[in-house]
Structures are given as structure tokens and as C-alpha cells.
Amino acid sequence: MRIIKSCTYTVLSLGLASVTQMTMAQDAHHSMSMLAQHESHSSHDSSHQVMQTRIESNKMEHTAEHAEHAEHAEHAEHAEHAKASSIASRADSAQHPVDHKREHGGQIYQATEIDNRWLYNVDGRGSLKTEIESRIGTDKNKLFIKLHTDKAESQDADYAAQLMYSRMISDFWDAQIGARYWVDEHQVTDKEQLDAVVGLHGLAPYFFETDAYLYLGADKQVSFSLETERDLLLTQKLILKPYLNLDVVLSDDSAYAQKTGLSSVWLGLETRYEINKKLMPFIDVAYSYEKGNQHTAWQAETGSEKHWWYGAGLRLKF
CATH class of the missing domain: 2.40.160.40 (monomeric porin ompg)
Structure with a gap:
């Protein structure tokens, strides 16, 4: 009878130890999975942030380029207008010359x-x-x-x-x-x-x-x-x-x-x-x-x- 109890206790102990090891293994696996998932999310967030930064940088570069083009266009338009005004002024001066003799003796x-x-x-x-x-x-x-x-x-x-x-x-x-x-x-x-x-x-x-x-x-x-x-x-x-x-x-x-x-x-x-x-x-x-x-x-x-x-x-x- 004592032998049977001892065997039973031994079996129960082994089973309990096996269950405990299995539980610990599952917890470790779950923790590793959670850590991996967290790292994956962190990596994804970092990649997303880098991507967002690049997009913002591209937007800023595009905006600056657009502003530069607009400024060049404005300068070109102003130069063209000044040139046209100069030509018109020369033409008007040729048709109606200004006499400055009175101002110079x-x-x-x-x-x-x-x-x-x-x-x-x-x-x-x-x-x-x-x-x-x-x-x-x-x-x-x-x-x-x-x-x-x-x-x-x-x-x-x-x-x-x-x-x-x-x-x-x-x-x-x-x-x-x-x-x-x-x-x-x-x-x-x-x-x-x-x-x-x-x-x-x-x-x-x-x-x-x-x-x-x-x-x-x-x-x-x-x-x-x-x-x-x-x-x-x-x-x-x-x-x-x-x-x-x-x-x-x-x-x-x-x-x-x-x-x-x-x-x-x-x-x-x-x-x-x-x-x-x-x-x-x-x-x-x-x-x-x-x-x-x-x-x-x-x-x-x-x-x-x-x-x-x-x-x-x-x-x-x-």
C-alpha cells in the first residue's frame, strides 16, 4: 500500500513538474512573441516616421522649388516689363525729345x-x-x-x-x-x-x-x-x-x-x-x-x- 502511494506521489510530482515546465515554456514563448511583436511594431513605427519625414522633406523641397520657380518667373516678368517700358520710353523720347537746355544755362x-x-x-x-x-x-x-x-x-x-x-x-x-x-x-x-x-x-x-x-x-x-x-x-x-x-x-x-x-x-x-x-x-x-x-x-x-x-x-x- 505504501509502495502504491509512493508511486502515486511520484507520478503526481512528475506530472506537476511537467505541467509547470510546460507552463513556463509557454510563458517564455509568449513573452518572446510579445517582445518580437513590440520590436516589430517599433520598427514599423520608426520606418513610418522616417517615411513621414522623407515625405515632409520632399514636400518642403517641392514647395521651395515651386517658390523659386515662381520667383524666377516673377523676375522674368518684371525684366520683360522693364524692357518693354524702356523701349516705349525710348520710342516716346524719339518722338517727343525733352529739351533740358533751360536747366543747363x-x-x-x-x-x-x-x-x-x-x-x-x-x-x-x-x-x-x-x-x-x-x-x-x-x-x-x-x-x-x-x-x-x-x-x-x-x-x-x-x-x-x-x-x-x-x-x-x-x-x-x-x-x-x-x-x-x-x-x-x-x-x-x-x-x-x-x-x-x-x-x-x-x-x-x-x-x-x-x-x-x-x-x-x-x-x-x-x-x-x-x-x-x-x-x-x-x-x-x-x-x-x-x-x-x-x-x-x-x-x-x-x-x-x-x-x-x-x-x-x-x-x-x-x-x-x-x-x-x-x-x-x-x-x-x-x-x-x-x-x-x-x-x-x-x-x-x-x-x-x-x-x-x-x-x-x-x-x-x-
Whole structure:
């Protein structure tokens, strides 16, 4: 009986051990299966994530490429539009050229100055002098017209008209060329003469407005004249103007020849009051020197003369 119980217990023990081993094996297999499945899911999720990242990257690359193409297209369209606008502008300029001369000194202007002065010397002899100067043109090219009359008291008037083309050669100087026509009623012959003129007009250092001319006429008449003046402002309206006018005879073989050398000098001081820029009365004090004429078949030799002059005048500008 004990043997049977022992055998039974042994059998039960072996069976229980076998069942336990089988259960443990199944649990291990199940755990391995679960681990493998988890790794499989993890691998799948990782692959899915990588795939998603690649898709997003491709989308971004595609978007960037699309934007780049759009930008290139926009630039191309803008360039084409600019080109078309340039062509249209050139065509319009060709049909309607724009003149910028007014902005670069090409405008045409005109100015005229009339100067009348009544002068008397210490001997009581009077003289009326009138000068008219008119200019028209641009900054570079101008036409100068100068008229001069000198009428001594109880005598006929002398006239001179000067026409010159003026060309700017620097910021402050114009070169001039032209002709002078003059009439001297005191002469019996050759009352009317025509001279060629070349000279300079401009602003000398220290703001001296200067006209320097060389005259070439018949009978070897060659002379030089210089006129220079400067404004000194006492106030905005009261102005002093010292001036110097001189003539030099280089040669003269005419019937009424003047002595060569310094022929005449006028040195004066003008004081003017500018009522406005168009109307300017003034008073004048001057000293004059005249060398005289040579002895010829038509005239007797004369000596030099010196005089003080005083008077008043009126200047008009328009």
C-alpha cells in the first residue's frame, strides 16, 4: 500500500513538474512573441516616421522649388516689363525729345542798359554823353550791341555803334569779335568809318567788370581801349563805383591822325542810389586827359588838355 502511494506521489510530482515546465515554456514563448511583436511594431513605427519625414522633406523641397520657380518667373516678368517700358520710353523720347537746355544755362535772356549823364568842366563847358548797351543770347553765346553818343555844348554830336558776337571761354570771360561804325561830324573828310573789333568782356580779379578791345581800321588805324569799373556797396541801395576808361593809339596814318601812345583817360567816381533795379540816378566826378592830334594836311597839331568834370545822370535797366 505504501509502495502504491509512493508511486502515486511520484507520478503526481512528475506530472506537476511537467505541467509547470510546460507552463513556463509557454510563458517564455509568449513573452518572446510579445517582445518580437513590440520590436516589430517599433520598427514599423520608426520606418513610418522616417517615411513621414522623407515625405515632409520632399514636400518642403517641392514647395521651395515651386517658390523659386515662381520667383524666377516673377523676375522674368518684371525684366520683360522693364524692357518693354524702356523701349516705349525710348520710342516716346524719339518722338517727343525733352529739351533740358533751360536747366543747363541754355535759356535765352535779354538785358538792356541806358546811361545818360550831363557833365560840366571847370570852364563851364557842358557835354551830354549817352551809352546804350544791349545783349541777347545764352550763357555761352550772346550778341552785344553798343551805342555811344557824345555831344559837346554848341557842337554836333559824334556817334559810334558796335555790334559783336560774344562767346564764353571761361567762367568769367567772353571773347568777342565784331565791327564798329562811327561818325565824326568835326571832320571834313572820312566822317564815316568802319573798324574791325576783337576783345574780351568779363570780370577781372577783385570783381572789376572789364571791357578790353582792339580796333583795326583804314589808314593803319590801330587802337586799344580799356573800360573797367567796380561797385562798392555802402548800403543795399547806396553804391560807389570807381571807374577807368582809357584809349591807346598804336598807329594812325589817317587825315585826322591822333598822337600815338596814351590818347585819353577818364578816371571817375560815381555815386548812385538804386530806387529799384530798373531806375538808378547818380552823381559823377571825373578827371580827364586828352593828348591831342598830330599835324596833318587837314588839321593843325593840338596840345594835351586836362579837366575836372562833375555832373549827374540817370541809368535805366530793363
